[in-house]
Amino acid sequence: LAKTTQPISMDSYEGQEVNITCSHNNIATNDYITWYQQFPSQGPRFIIQGYKTKVTNEVASLFIPADRKSSTLSLPRVSLSDTAVYYCLVWRRGASKIIFGSGTRLSIRP
Amino acid sequence: SAVISQKPSRDICQRGTSLTIQCQVDSQVTMMFWYRQQPGQSLTLIATANQGSEATYESGFVIDKFPISRPNLTFSTLTVSNMSPEDSSIYLCSVTTSGRVNEQYFGPGTRLTVT
Numbered sequence: 479l480a481k482t483t484q485p486i487s488m489d490s491y492e493g494q495e496v497n498i499t500c501s502h503n504n505i506a507t508n509d510y511i512t513w514y515q516q517f518p519s520q521g522p523r524f525i526i527q528g529y530k531t532k533v534t535n536e537v538a539s540l541f542i543p544a545d546r547k548s549s550t551l552s553l554p555r556v557s558l559s560d561t562a563v564y565y566c567l568v569w570r571r572g573a574s575k576i577i578f579g580s581g582t583r584l585s586i587r588p
Numbered sequence: 589s590a591v592i593s594q595k596p597s598r599d600i601c602q603r604g605t606s607l608t609i610q611c612q613v614d615s616q617v618t619m620m621f622w623y624r625q626q627p628g629q630s631l632t633l634i635a636t637a638n639q640g641s642e643a644t645y646e647s648g649f650v651i652d653k654f655p656i657s658r659p660n661l662t663f664s665t666l667t668v669s670n671m672s673p674e675d676s677s678i679y680l681c682s683v684t685t686s687g688r689v690n691e692q693y694f695g696p697g698t699r700l701t702v703t
Contacts, residue, residue, distance in 0.1 A: 512690040521680050521694025522631065569690035576690050578631040
């Protein structure tokens with residue numbers, strides 16, 4: 479499985495757009511990029527996945543360049559409630575498990 | 589999606605004892621997993637709970653220490669046996685409702701403290 483690298487922590491302010499970039503240089507053809515969000519004292523929550531280009535849902539957008547060696551999770555106009563740990567994962571189609579990396583601890587300030 | 593409940597939500601146990609954690613899902617699911625998360629750390633997969641057969645354990649986890657049952661498609665238990673303070677952690681159950689293992693739904697977790 480491709481190893482992922484993401485910043486340990488990030489800070490931002492309410493109303494700002496936050497972009498968290500994840501590096502996965504060894505991504506393979508059958509690999510999908512997945513992001514989870516974990517609020518304090520809760521289990522992680524699946525938020526978005528993609529293979530290439532751009533994916534958007536009600537929570538976030540995911541941008542994946544053509545070479546797929548990185549991806550960027552974009553959170554528009556964050557609020558205090560977006561304070562959480564965000565995990566970037568690479569999942570190989572057909573694999574029977576996922577591996578969580580260290581995640582990015584995002585802190586939003588008023 | 590799936591709604592997952594875990595019991596107990598937290599417990600404080602003495603060294604040398606065992607605790608069984610229950611995971612109940614509101615619908616039949618394809619796969620169930622057990623994770624451990626130590627305070628401030630990421631999640632570590634303990635095992636995949638297989639319905640009707642022995643669980644599949646990850647490296648570093650053994651059946652004698654973490655026996656798992658999955659009698660049907662909506663329920664699983666994880667037992668933490670012969671506990672030591674190093675077992676203090678949050679234990680999380682997760683499931684998939686489709687064939688895509690990367691889309692997992694997690695329970696709220698069980699916070700275990702061993703004294």
